[in-house]
Amino acid sequence: MEQDHQLAEKDFAAVINNLPEGTFYRFPLCSVHGVPLMKPIADRWKDMENVQARPDDILIVTYPKAGTTWMQEIVDSIMNDGEVEKTKRAPTYIRSPFLEKFAPPPLPSGLDVLNNTPSPRKIKTHLPFELVPKSFWEQKCKAVYFARNVKDTAVSYYFFDQMNKTQPDPGTWDQYVEKFLKGEVAWGSWFNHVIGWWNAKEKHDILYVFYEDMKEDPKREIRKVMEFLGKNLSEEVLDKVCHHTSFKAMKENPMTNYSTIPAIILDQARSPFMRKGEVGDWINHFTESQNKMFDEEYEKRMKGRDLKFRTTI
Ligand code: A3P
Numbered sequence: 001m002e003q004d005h006q007l008a009e010k011d012f013a014a015v016i017n018n019l020p021e022g023t024f025y026r027f028p029l030c031s032v033h034g035v036p037l038m039k040p041i042a043d044r045w046k047d048m049e050n051v052q053a054r055p056d057d058i059l060i061v062t063y064p065k066a067g068t069t070w071m072q073e074i075v076d077s078i079m080n081d082g083e084v085e086k087t088k089r090a091p092t093y094i095r096s097p098f099l100e101k102f103a104p105p106p107l108p109s110g111l112d113v114l115n116n117t118p119s120p121r122k123i124k125t126h127l128p129f130e131l132v133p134k135s136f137w138e139q140k141c142k143a144v145y146f147a148r149n150v151k152d153t154a155v156s157y158y159f160f161d162q163m164n165k166t167q168p169d170p171g172t173w174d175q176y177v178e179k180f181l182k183g184e185v186a187w188g189s190w191f192n193h194v195i196g197w198w199n200a201k202e203k204h205d206i207l208y209v210f211y212e213d214m215k216e217d218p219k220r221e222i223r224k225v226m227e228f229l230g231k232n233l234s235e236e237v238l239d240k241v242c243h244h245t246s247f248k249a250m251k252e253n254p255m256t257n258y259s260t261i262p263a264i265i266l267d268q269a270r271s272p273f274m275r276k277g278e279v280g281d282w283i284n285h286f287t288e289s290q291n292k293m294f295d296e297e298y299e300k301r302m303k304g305r306d307l308k309f310r311t312t313i
Contacts (some may be wrong), residue, residue: 012094013108016262021105024265026169035128035188038166040102043299046102047308053135056120058229060096063193064126064186065156066148067211067272070223072096073245073256074083075122075144082237084244088253091260095191101123126187137204144225145197148211149309150190151294154180158285159271161185166265177290181297189300198307212279212310220243247277266279280312 030042041048060075062068076149087095092136097117101110114121125132136143148156153179161170167186170176183189201208207228214221219242227232233241243249249257251274258266258273266273286294302308 009022012107013126013260013262015263015294017108018271019104022164027166029093029184030167031185033131036184037100038102038168038186044102044109048131048133051099051111051114051133051135052139053133053139054119054121055139057136057139057141058120058122059132059136059141060122060124061132061143061145061197062124062126063147063190065153066146067161068124068126068146069207069256069258070211070214070245070247070250070277071144071146072122072124073250074225074241075229076269077123077241078222078229078231078233079120080230082195082233082241084240087244088255091255091258093124096122099123102126106168106202118120122144128188128193134274140205141194142228143204143206144228144233145201145206146211146214147194147197147208147309149279149282149311150298151286151291153190153212154294155282155285156275157185159275160273163267163273165267168188173285174290177293181293191297192310195301195305195307198305210309212313215279218245249276250274250295251254253279279310282311 009020027038027040029036030039031037032042033047037045046056058075058079060068061069062071069092072095073087076087076092076095076159079082089095096115097113098110098265099114101113103109103112108116114123157180158170158176161167161176161281179185180190183192187193197206198208200206207225209221209225222238222241222245226238251272256274259268263269298309
């Protein structure tokens with residue numbers, strides 16, 4: 001199977017480079033049940049509704065830029081019992097397929113990769129709770145939700161939308177901030193996303209983890225994920241997982257830093273995928289009035305809820 005993974009990854013880069021010019025472009029957003037998604041995802045939405053989950057599937061769920069890749073690496077390391085060398089078998093997107101990922105043939109879509117992935121599958125999705133295929137809940141699958149404060153998420157998404165040539169053009173930072181707060185970006189409103197999944201954990205097997213907590217004390221948070229996944233790793237192995245999933249290690253690791261994706265899709269000269277990996281970088285980008293706008297919206301949407309985010313640690 002490992003060999004299959006490697007072949008798939010090699011083919012992937014080669015095929016992308018040979019696709020006709022114009023295959024990839026900044027896709028417009030289309031509404032799916034009120035949530036803006038990139039057109040190719042919306043066009044294939046029927047396939048998504050018919051996805052068949054397996055009982056041992058693990059969903060790794062985030063709003064974009066919350067640290068998905070970080071959590072994918074943590075989960076894969078834990079599921080490999082801390083034998084982190086095994087995570088080097090293939091890039092993140094092969095080891096942990098992206099449920100709603102679209103791809104023009106002959107590239108495999110997320111669903112194609114999923115169908116050929118051995119159990120237990122570690123499935124990435126950015127879907128808001130209400131759009132996740134029902135089969136995952138019928139099969140009582142586990143989900144790890146990784147959440148990041150809205151200000152750092154907005155900054156990270158802005159840089160990502162510049163370098164990801166398939167996302168809508170972010171425009172200037174000022175324009176982007178307005179769009180982001182209104183939820184007019186791919187996968188919709190940050191507020192709806194984090195609240196929807198927070199409420200869902202009352203009824204489903206969901207572990208809700210915060211990026212800021214993970215930065216503050218990785219070992220403590222990785223241990224929570226480990227326990228949730230029913231694993232029992234020694235302190236020494238946990239230390240190894242912490243080291244392997246640190247920002248520095250992941251930035252240098254070609255299997256996690258997305259350097260295997262050609263620049264016609266991810267232009268890392270514009271902004272690296274592993275950009276800063278910090279809590280509080282928003283301070284370097286927000287104007288005073290933008291900060292006020294975010295604080296007011298946060299107050300309005302979070303009032304009376306027991307869901308709390310930290311924007312500094
Ligand atoms: P920044 O742009 O703020 O640096 P996603 O995987 O959901 O696309 O999220 C990407 C964000 O997570 C980027 O944030 C990236 O640097 C950060 N990230 C990735 N791996 C990380 C790690 N090991 N530690 C801290 N942050 C990490």
